[in-house]
Amino acid sequence: KNSYTFSRICIALVRALFKRLKFLRDPLALASLLIMLLSIAYIVYSFKPFATGSKNVNILEDYVKAVHYLNKSSTALEKRLAGSTSIAIDFDTSDVSEVRSSIEKYMNNLSLVYGSKDAFFVNVAKNYLYTAEGAVNSTAAYYAINSSVDVVREALHLLALCRVNEAIERFSSVEAEVLKALSSIARAVSALKRVDKGFVSETHLPVINASLKRLEKSFESLYNAYTLMEIAKQYREYIELMCSGEPVNITNALSNLLNRISKVNASGPLSIDIANARNAIQQLLQDYMRRHGGQQGGEEGKGVGGGAGYAPPESYD
Secondary structure (H helix, E strand, O other): OHHHHHHHHHHHHHHHHHHHOOOOOOHHHHHHHHHHHHHHHHHHHHOOOOOOOOOOOOHHHHHHHHHHHHHHHHHHHHHHHOOOOOOOOOOOHHHHHHHHHHHHHHHHHHHHHHOOOOOHHHHHHHHHHHHHHHHHHHHHHHHHHHOOHHHHHHHHHHHHOOOHHHHHHHHHOOHHHHHHHHHHHHHHHHHHOOOOHHHOOOOOHHHHHHHHHHHHHHHHHHHHHHHHHHHHHHOHHHHHHHHHOOOOOOHHHHHHHHHHHHOOOOOHHHHHHHHHHHHHHHHHHHHHHHHHHHHOOOHHHHHHOOOOOOOOOHHHO
């Protein structure tokens, strides 16, 4: 604003010179005019929108980089969750954050130049900023998963084998990384859902949409794996008793456990591992209820349709 005011003052002074001085015949007036015009040109040039302070950086390259980082990181994340060990990315969050910062500075510069956040080119920059934000978080999620997913898969396998304590112990060692990955994926999905297709390239839009779908699938899969392990942790005592064949006196707890387990969705890249662990616990519960349904004393025994004739609903299978 100060520069804009200064330029208007310069223009006013020039007009005054035109009126009051015979500047064409006065070298001093002519020199003053030239200096003022150069000053105005310098101010306008200084406020010309550049992506960064470097003249060698092309904002279009940053847009392409944001899409590239998003595509590579979301693909690597999904494949790593699925068990691939051969895929890797050759950049980290600092590389992607640099691109995001560059686009953000460019967008803020444009907003000042146009005096509005609703100008077309400002909106273009804003939507590529969302894309870059998605790429930053997708990359962070990949690195969190890269160091933890093998342990998650191992924990689910141990749970399916009724080695409950081992499963929970293994999962606890990477739980913080799993939560970090879930949080990062959620932020990436939130950013990408804000992208307006009217302000991104037609060649970039399919890549952004495909990345969003990969991230949503990855989140759902990892979240269900996390949920299953949390259920196992909460009902550890009951699952251990059933695994050992000992009676469980609280039938309602088993009913609640069966209900919660049945809601775990085995989908996405971890679907096989989730399904194996979930189905093993479900089968354990159903077999246990068949054997011990009639042996649960008192009112609690009525909680799960007691009696030797108990059969689980088909929906549990």
